[in-house]
Amino acid sequence: MAGSSPEEIAKVKKAFLVVGGILGICTILTVAVAVVPWMDIGEHGLDKKDIILGLCIATFKATCVAAIFMHLCFGGHWEKKTILWTFFGSIFFAGAMIGLIALADFNPITFKGNLPQGSSLPETQRHEAYDPVTLESLEEEKEAEESH
Amino acid sequence: MEIPYIVEPRKDTGLFNSKIAIWLFLASEVMLFGGLFSAYIFLRLGADFPWPERALPIVPGLINTAILILSSVTVVFAWAELKLRNWRGFQVYMSITLLCAVIFMAIKLPFEYAGKFSHQAIRAENFVSIEGHVIKPKEKDGKKLHPDSLGNYLRVKPVSTEVYAGEEAKPIISLSVNVTSFYPKYYDHILKQAEEGKFDNYLYLGKAKEIDCNGEKKAPVYSFSFEGKEHTFDANTKLSIADLQTFKDYFVARRTQNNEVNAKSLRKAWKQFRKDRKAGKYPDAEGLRDDQVVGIVTGIAEKVRAEAVLADKYEFTTAADKYEAAKIVLTGDNQKDELAKYELEAKKQANVLPVTAKLTYHFHSAEKGAYMKFVPAKGTFGGGTTAVFSSDVENGVTILHRDKTALTGINYKSGIEIAVDQIDIRHWMKVGWLDDDADGKLSLDAYIGKVENGEYIKGAKTDELFAAFKNIDYYTTQSEIDALAAREKDGPTIEKVWAAHMKWAALREAELAAKGKKITEFEQYVVSWKQLVAYRDVDYKISAETYKTIQDAPVMQWWYGFKGPDHYNDKIERAFPHVFVPREDIRLESNLTPKWNNYYAIYFTITGLHGLHVIGGAIVLAYYLFFGRKMFDSNPEWLANRVEVGGLFWHFVDLVWIFAFPIFYLM
Numbered sequence: 144m145a146g147s148s149p150e151e152i153a154k155v156k157k158a159f160l161v162v163g164g165i166l167g168i169c170t171i172l173t174v175a176v177a178v179v180p181w182m183d184i185g186e187h188g189l190d191k192k193d194i195i196l197g198l199c200i201a202t203f204k205a206t207c208v209a210a211i212f213m214h215l216c217f218g219g220h221w222e223k224k225t226i227l228w229t230f231f232g233s234i235f236f237a238g239a240m241i242g243l244i245a246l247a248d249f250n251p252i253t254f255k256g257n258l259p260q261g262s263s264l265p266e267t268q269r270h271e272a273y274d275p276v277t278l279e280s281l282e283e284e285k286e287a288e289e290s291h
Numbered sequence: 292m293e294i295p296y297i298v299e300p301r302k303d304t305g306l307f308n309s310k311i312a313i314w315l316f317l318a319s320e321v322m323l324f325g326g327l328f329s330a331y332i333f334l335r336l337g338a339d340f341p342w343p344e345r346a347l348p349i350v351p352g353l354i355n356t357a358i359l360i361l362s363s364v365t366v367v368f369a370w371a372e373l374k375l376r377n378w379r380g381f382q383v384y385m386s387i388t389l390l391c392a393v394i395f396m397a398i399k400l401p402f403e404y405a406g407k408f409s410h411q412a413i414r415a416e417n418f419v420s421i422e423g424h425v426i427k428p429k430e431k432d433g434k435k436l437h438p439d440s441l442g443n444y445l446r447v448k449p450v451s452t453e454v455y456a457g458e459e460a461k462p463i464i465s466l467s468v469n470v471t472s473f474y475p476k477y478y479d480h481i482l483k484q485a486e487e488g489k490f491d492n493y494l495y496l497g498k499a500k501e502i503d504c505n506g507e508k509k510a511p512v513y514s515f516s517f518e519g520k521e522h523t524f525d526a527n528t529k530l531s532i533a534d535l536q537t538f539k540d541y542f543v544a545r546r547t548q549n550n551e552v553n554a555k556s557l558r559k560a561w562k563q564f565r566k567d568r569k570a571g572k573y574p575d576a577e578g579l580r581d582d583q584v585v586g587i588v589t590g591i592a593e594k595v596r597a598e599a600v601l602a603d604k605y606e607f608t609t610a611a612d613k614y615e616a617a618k619i620v621l622t623g624d625n626q627k628d629e630l631a632k633y634e635l636e637a638k639k640q641a642n643v644l645p646v647t648a649k650l651t652y653h654f655h656s657a658e659k660g661a662y663m664k665f666v667p668a669k670g671t672f673g674g675g676t677t678a679v680f681s682s683d684v685e686n687g688v689t690i691l692h693r694d695k696t697a698l699t700g701i702n703y704k705s706g707i708e709i710a711v712d713q714i715d716i717r718h719w720m721k722v723g724w725l726d727d728d729a730d731g732k733l734s735l736d737a738y739i740g741k742v743e744n745g746e747y748i749k750g751a752k753t754d755e756l757f758a759a760f761k762n763i764d765y766y767t768t769q770s771e772i773d774a775l776a777a778r779e780k781d782g783p784t785i786e787k788v789w790a791a792h793m794k795w796a797a798l799r800e801a802e803l804a805a806k807g808k809k810i811t812e813f814e815q816y817v818v819s820w821k822q823l824v825a826y827r828d829v830d831y832k833i834s835a836e837t838y839k840t841i842q843d844a845p846v847m848q849w850w851y852g853f854k855g856p857d858h859y860n861d862k863i864e865r866a867f868p869h870v871f872v873p874r875e876d877i878r879l880e881s882n883l884t885p886k887w888n889n890y891y892a893i894y895f896t897i898t899g900l901h902g903l904h905v906i907g908g909a910i911v912l913a914y915y916l917f918f919g920r921k922m923f924d925s926n927p928e929w930l931a932n933r934v935e936v937g938g939l940f941w942h943f944v945d946l947v948w949i950f951a952f953p954i955f956y957l958m
Binding site for chain 2: 149152155156159160162163166167170173174177178186187188189193194197198200201204205208209212213214223224225226229230232233234236237238240241244245
């Protein structure tokens with residue numbers, strides 16, 4: 144860390160105390176958002192907005208810890224650069240890993256008329272030769288057989 | 292030699308060496324926990340069962356969060372004190388940090404984790420789930436007040452079956468052993484059970500009482516020579532672990548020999564086939580298909596094998612083996628006499644059964660009502676059971692164990708007695724309802740009932756919904772036993788609490804609708820332990836008047852219940868219905884561990900790994916506290932750097948918990 148005179152250390156200690164207090168308040172806020180009825184944003188119960196808000200508070204807390212407790216804000220220019228590249232690089236790779244796993248959900252197999260909602264695949268990629276087997280088509284077949 | 296850059300920062304990075312190292316390590320930790328949290332996301336999004344909501348009491352998690360934040364502050368203060376060369380200050384702050392670590396683990400392990408391990412969950416065959424505590428048996432005046440089921444035992448009674456042709460059917464418990472995989476310690480348990488239940492046993496050798504051995508009647512036996520001794524297993528053989536071991540050793544030796552013989556024969560056969568093909572024995576060899584080639588080679592191998600058997604080249608060969616071999620080799624007209632000799636020998640030993648991996652013993656008892664008890668899911672006993680229950684109770688059920696031991700008898704009064712503290716029908720709604728009502732003709736109300744004008748009206752199928760949970764007599768403390776009559780009248784039953792809950796849900800729905808909001812599935816279809824207590828406190832009289840009392844009750848608040856439902860507190864325990872769930876109605880039973888569902892799997896993985904990080908970090912920080920004085924005296928800046936690096940790891944541990952707490956405890 145750049146500089147370690149008693150005055151600088153005292154200043155930093157004050158910053159630590161303030162951040163500790165902020166973390167405590169944010170923790171109480173997180174719980175309050177979850178349990179206090181009038182602080183429940185969005186639909187009643189757990190929904191996307193609650194999750195986003197909760198994670199935003201958690202991210203803010205994490206940023207405070209990283210910036211102040213882990214000295215990211217106090218270091219010299221080169222120190223910051225090294226740490227930021229290392230740390231945020233890992234976050235990038237973690238995100239890429241999550242993205243790759245998410246791609247596993249992507250199913251490119253499509254049938255005529257049965258493209259998933261919002262699919263970006265163009266019409267020409269549908270397999271025209273296939274007739275999808277559905278419950279309705281099976282019932283139609285059965286009825287046709289019976290009528291014969 | 293002085294190691295460079297342990298105190299002074301490097302010119303290129305601006306960091307001293309250990310700081311670069313710790314940041315690289317933290318980068319790898321980000322990947323680790325990032326992977327685990329992403330696993331949580333995908334497990335939750337892809338769950339085919341209702342994901343648990345607020346399954347964990349919030350207060351311990353909140354306290355742990357505060358503890359870790361405090362420890363983060365104190366560890367960085369400890370570093371600051373070292374920078375100021377204040378050893379005493381460093382000791383104070385570091386001690387507080389370590390104390391926080393101890394408190395964190397003390398809350399996590401004996402309260403949170405232990406609470407989960409002792410909490411049982413049962414999913415019935417129709418997917419309705421309950422949670423609670425297994426009722427421990429109590430005694431009064433030497434009399435057991437509960438059957439000793441403890442949720443663990445399977446009681447198996449004999450089932451009538453024909454033993455030998457022509458004999459009267461005898462009730463037996465059949466035990467089938469797979470000698471290659473049986474777990475010997477479990478058989479100690481079986482023999483003990485047989486003794487306690489006054490069961491005798493014998494080896495079952497098939498329905499034929501006697502076999503014609505060339506005009507002489509003999510009883511069937513297993514008979515073989517092995518390791519210089521003759522071994523005979525007849526119908527009087529009792530179950531013994533030593534015998535099973537001998538049988539296994541012989542079977543494995545014979546099987547190994549057969550495999551070697553087969554392999555050698557095939558090799559020779561291939562060689563022979565290639566030789567013959569080269570010699571032109573197969574004119575259209577090029578045109579032969581693969582399956583034809585295999586057929587030819589197999590035929591040659593059979594003959595090679597048979598010749599080797601007849602030449603007595605192998606140790607574990609029976610008269611029956613030789614006769615089969617002779618039929619292949621001795622095909623000439625002038626070899627009929629020799630073949631007849633092998634046939635005669637085989638006929639003389641026709642009562643000797645071929646050794647297979649399976650042995651069956653029959654247990655029978657003259658005592659009326661005799662049964663044997665088995666622990667189905669204990670690691671000590673062969674790694675547990677996969678119970679296969681047949682619906683044909685008359686003919687018995689077969690209970691399969693992981694070591695392939697199979698018990699057939701009547702599954703008798705086996706089940707789990709549980710004090711229920713949560714009822715959840717959401718999984719039934721997702722899956723079980725479709726099974727019950729494939730035609731889609733019955734409405735939800737037919738199953739769960741409905742509330743009209745404040746009154747609960749049972750549906751046509753409500754009894755079926757909770758059929759697996761049979762209400763039982765209710766004993767807890769001495770005062771409760773004495774007040775049994777009143778208790779049975781006022782005590783909770785599954786039906787009573789469900790009716791109360793439906794009324795509560797209707798009022799809740801109306802309350803939320805007035806505010807333009809909808810009731811959640813969780814509120815509608817899950818009865819939590821807090822609600823059970825609150826309903827009991829108003830004597831199950833749920834109405835608009837008592838609704839506010841329920842909602843304002845301390846038990847219903849988020850901060851109530853440090854470690855969840857306290858089954859040792861009579862006031863709370865009295866609100867929990869006691870039910871008996873027969874084994875055959877149980878789809879899955881588990882304590883609240885990864886076995887139960889993916890939520891607990893990922894919860895224990897992430898928090899467990901986090902806990903290990905806390906312990907590891909605390910050990911390192913403790914080292915600095917207790918053994919750092921010497922370094923402080925010689926090179927205080929170096930110690931300060933080490934503590935800073937240890938502190939960075941500690942902050943990362945806090946960072947992980949900052950995300951874990953809201954995800955697991957609040958969402």
